Amino acid sequence: MASRFTLKDHFRESRLVNGRLLFAALLSVIVFSVVIVRLVVLQVFEYEHFDSLSDRNRVDIEPLPPQRGLIYDRNGVMLAENIPTFSLEMVPEKVKDMDYTIDALTELMALTDEDVAEFRDRLKRHRRFQQVVIRQRLTEAEVARFSANRHRFPGVDIEGRLIRHYPQANLFSHAVGYVGRINEREMQIIDQQNYKGTLQIGKTGVEKYYEDQLHGTVGYRQVETNVQGRIVRELMSEPSHSGDDLLLNLDINLQRAAAESLTDFNGSVVAMDPRNGGVLALVSKPDFDPNLFVSGISSKDYSALRDSPERPLYDRALRGSYPPGSTLKPFVALAGLELGVVTEQSRVYDPGWYSLPGHQHRYRCWKSHGHGWVNMKDAVAQSCDTYFYDLAHTLGIDRLHQFLDLFGFGHRTGIDIPSESAGLSPSREWKRASRNQAWFPGETLISGIGQGFNQTTPLQLAHATSTLAMRGVMQEPRVVRASRKAGMSEMQLRNTERVNSLPMQDSQHWEAVIDSMVEVVHGQRGTARHIGEDMPINIAGKTGTAQVFGIAQDEEYDAETLERKLHDHALFIAFAPADKPEFVVAVVVENGGSGSKMAAPIARKLIIEHFGLELDEPQPDQ
Amino acid sequence: MNHSLINDRQQRPSWQPSRFVEWLHIDAMLMLGLLLLLGVGLMMLFSAGGQDMGLIYRQLVRLGVAIGVMLLVAQIHPDRMRDSAYWLYGLGLMLLVAVLFFGHEGKGAQRWLDLGFFRFQPSEIMKLAVPILVAAFLAERPLPPSVWRLIVGLLLIGLPAFLIAKQPDLGTAILIASSGLIVIFLAGIRWKVIFAFLGSCAAAAPVLWYFMHDYQRRRVLTFLNPETDPLGAGYHIIQSKIAIGSGGLFGQGWLRGTQSHLEFLPERSTDFIFAVIAEEFGLAGAVLLLCLYLLIAGRGLFIASQAQSSFSRLLAGSISITFLVYVFVNVGMVTGLLPVVGVPLPLVSYGGTSMVTLLAGFGILMSIHTHRRMMSP
Structure with a gap:
């Protein structure tokens, strides 16, 4: 070194x-x-x-919040609009003594403790030179009272703002959804710059799914103010751009007819145009008034909605999981034909029950004396359980599950509304993974008639029916039909999504199953013949009754003695005209008892409404 | 060279002010400049802080501590500093790592370490430890440094800078990195190397840009040009430009700046205090202040040129120039020339920790100047 x-x-x-x-x-x-x-x-x-x-x-820089896009039904009826209201707002840096100001305002404007707590919370999240809302929706009297005392509150002022209003109130509460105050979590996700000056954000439904389009882009202006905070002149401005208007596929007349015909039952009705996936009606009952949420729902109102045993906030159309019951049978029948397990002519003898080979247990048909010899058409038209026990047993759960998968059972449909649930189409693998249990052969039988583990949403039922009606052409359900850029007069149609085209070995298989569904409504012994007698168009349908309450082996189901919440769910799926379908509907009436008596008439009302027919109320035969 | 200077002390024991100053290892010129600057700072703080005497008292206490630290440092012989360079750097590095794990968050960044009795930013140690160590390391061998020494030197700078940028405190990381890079520059690395380095940085930028996501690009753009974001970062800049511009040639007068007094200019007693000065004293006041900074740094550079070892020369040069970089980054930000990074105006902005470090740096300068041996050994 x-x-x-x-x-x-x-x-x-x-x-x-x-x-x-x-x-x-x-x-x-x-x-x-x-x-x-x-x-x-x-x-x-x-x-x-x-x-x-x-x-x-x-010099002050003020954000200019954009106008939220409007929402119309397919006839141009306003579903969501912006109406002017007055709100009390504060610019914190202009306030000399915050505590005094809040106390004095509390006294003058009769603010509640909740108002004050929420305001202090918002205060923390805003910059000192930004406007913070103290209270929205002032009455005329309150505006006058504050104006007279304005000099006492430097930095506090009344602002005119547009807020969201839903003129149809309850009718579209789940489909259109609502906007509400931006919360902490949403604050993290949004482009905060673009939401300067915006108080509300889409929380559910179309309002949430299309938030980006509805919101628009913020503008700002640089203004010169004098010491008192009055604007002297505008120096520079960048205008805001309003959000897009949306035109929905939903039809207010159908929506109303569906909501009304459910009367006081809970349940859901979904109607679609099978040709393009357009959702024509999307009803979930009970509903609620979305206007309550717009400027912050009071905790009293909210707990009333949240704690109600009827669960009005729950969107049954997209999230309600119901056993499809017999409405699954046409799909099972199609599986039988397509997989070559049965032909149109194959017959099964129904003595009123079915037993697995080598087992004693009797799986009962809903008709205790049995239907005798039945082929596929009879089995669908009369909803013979025994025929489908036998068919399901021959198919086996693996093939059955695989086939139902094609129609979207157990999968989200991809509708343009958030928080859809996927339902459940049971399989050997699913049971192993979720319950760590083997699949039992008896469960295949129960699955074959749409009971047991099967869970579908009303939307899924409508969607699968639409695919069946279109002989295999699957469209993604769409609530929004078109949008319009702000300031333009033309509506831009949105593309419809063709998801899939189901291949069948023989197109005759579609016709056979659809014929059997026509027999349900128009046949001599069809379970829904009372709705088809005077019908000028051919309807293909299927009734369903889903068990809520397990009945022991030898007991009889007796509606009279059971509490209503233990009554069976009533289901019905239908499309019309059978040969060239234009309209699909799925109805679920919770605890409605029988699909034939409760659900089918609702579907009939919607078909009458949609096709503009003039018919009398049907008389269900006793 | 001059024996009489050494003997003087023994011959004339009577008290003289210049003796006292010399005995305390104070450099009178530097001290004068600093006191002038600190005086201007207090005056501006009084105006910017809304004539709050409490604020002034708190700042005076900090100043007292900082001047005490400066005098203390001035007593330490530069050789001792050189010897303890590795220890100081190692300690700083450990504390920086500790901050990552146990640090306290303030204004969204983890910078503070709570030592029980006081809170403290380890990055402050690094502001001095990095130039001392790099100077000591490079001066061990003849200058200009070999490639190998250059690489190690860059690593010694990069490690703490990276840790601090992660806190995240980009402003301090930039300042610390530049204090080390300045030492390397002063050590005489070839111009060829410097240009190659600058050239590769310039070449890397478009490549990086190409690989960035849209939102990242937008962020970089608003960082470079905050005025495109008038509701966010641009707000400060727009306001501060109005304050400066409305000052004119001679300003509105002390305590009369309207922008600052209508509570309009944000952070006016800390990062944006230069705007208050420019508003109240105009172009004349602002230029005088900048000249005062140049004079102080100039004295520092003179001290560097007179230093007797390469270590002292490099260190004194780095401290003086870094001081100017501070001023430039802050004034550049306030006048809208540079992006917004939170760097205070040295010795004028309200706030304690950076004041102590800055004056400790000047203590080093004084030590270097007053510990010279009058004769070659």
Whole structure:
């Protein structure tokens, strides 16, 4: 090491470093000269400009929130609009004594403790020069009362704002959804810049799914104000751009007919146009008034909605999980034909029950004396359970599950509304994974008639029926039909999504199953013949009754003695016209008893409404 | 060279002010400049802080502590500093790592370490430890440094800078990195290397840009030009430009700045205090202040050129120039020349920790100047 050690040449080194020091000193002087030139520009050349800006005045930058897009039904009826209201707002940095101001305001405007607590919370999240809302929706009297006392509250003022209003109130509470105050979690997700000045954000339904389009883009203006905070002039502005208007596929007349015909039952009705997936009616009962949520729902109202045993906030159309019951049978029948397990002519003898080979347990048909010899058409039309026990047993759960999968059972439909549930189409793997149990053959039988583990949402039922009606053409359900850019007059149709085209080996299989569904409504012994007698168009349908309450082996189901919440769910699926389908409907009436008596008439009403028929109320035969 | 200087002390024991100053290892010129600057700072703080005497008292206490630290540092012989460079750096590095795990959050960044009796930013140690260590390391061998020494030097700078940028405190990370890079520059690395380095940085930028997501690009753009974001970062800049511009040639007068007094200019007693100065004293006041900064740094550079070892020369040069970088980054931000990074105006902005470190740096300068041996050994 020592040999490689070069002696330091102090003289050379100090000359080198001093040279660099001199360079650095010169560079510093140059850089500082640039700063001074900048100051000269600002303070001499642009002095007039800045002086006029500051001249005992101040410049404020105000966000200009965009107008939220409007929502219409397919006939152009307004479903969501913006109405002007007055709100009490504060710019914190202009307030001298915050505690005094809040106390005095509490007294003057009769603010509740909740108002104050929420306001203090918002105060923390805003910058000091931004407007913070104290209370929304002031009455005329409150506006007048504050105006008279305005001088006592520097920094507090009344602002006119547009807020969301749903003129149809309860009718579209689940489908259109509602907006509400932006919460902490949403604050993290949104582009905060773009929501400056925006108080509400879509919380559910179309309002949430299409938030980005409905919201629009924020603008701002730079204004000059005097010491009192009054605007003297506008210096610069960038206008906001309103959000897009949306035109829905939903039809208010159908929606109303569906909601009314459910009377006081809980349940759901979904109607679709099978040709493009357009959702024509999307009803979930009970419903609620979405206007309650817009400017912050009171905790009393909210707990009433949340704690109600009827669960009005729960969107049954998209999230309600019901056993499909016999409405699953046409799909099982199609599976039988397609997989070559049965033909249209194959017959099964129904003595009123079915037993697995080598087992004693009797799986009962709903008709205790049995249907005798039945082929597929009879079995669907009369909803013979025994035929489908036998068919399901022959198919086996694996093939059955695989086939139902094609129709979207157990999968989300992809509708343009958030929080859809996937339902459940049971399989061997699912049972192993979720319960760590083997699949029992008896469970295949129960699955074959849509009971047991099967769970479908009303939307899924409508969607699968639509695919069946279209002979395999699967469309993604769409609530929004078209949108319109702000300031434009033309509506832009949205693309419809064709998801899939189900291949069948023989297209005759579709016709066979659809024929059997026509027999349900128009046949001599069809379970829904009472709705089809005077019908000028051919309807294909299927009734369903889903068990809520397990009945022991030898007991009879007796509606009279059971509490209503233990009554069976009533289901019905239908489409019309059977040969060239234009309209699909799925009805679920919770605890409605029988699909034939409760659900089918609702579907009939919607078909009458949709096709503009003039028919009398049907008389269900007893 | 001059024996009489050494003998003087023994011959004339009577008290003289210049003796006292010398005995305390104070450099009178530097001290004068600093006191002037600190005085201007207090005056501006009084105006910017809304004439709050409490604020002034708190700042005076900090100043007292900081000047005490400066005098203390001035007593330490530069050789001792060189010897303890590795220890100081190692300690700083450990504390930086500790901050990552146990640090306290303030204003969204983890910078503070709570030591029970006081809270403290380890990055402050690094502001001095990095230039001391890099100077000591490079001065061990003849200058200009070998490639190998250069690489190690860059690593010694990069490690703490990275840890601090992660806190995240980009402003301090930039300042610490530049204090180390300045040492390397002063050590005489070849111009070729410097240009190659700058060139590759310039070449890397578009490549990086190409691989960035849209939202990242937008962020970079608003960082570079905050005025495109008038509701966010641009708000400060728009307001501060109005304050500066409306100052004109001679300003509105002390305590009369309208922008600052209508509570309109944000952070006016800390990062944006220069805007208050420019509003109240105009172009004349602002230029005078900048000249005062240049004079102080100039004295520092002179001290560097007179230093007797390469270590002292490099260290004194780095401290003086870094001081100017501070001023430039802050004033550049306030006048809208540079992006917004939170760097206070040195020795004028309200706030304690950076004041102590800055004056400790000047203590090093004084020590270097007053510990010179009058004769070559």
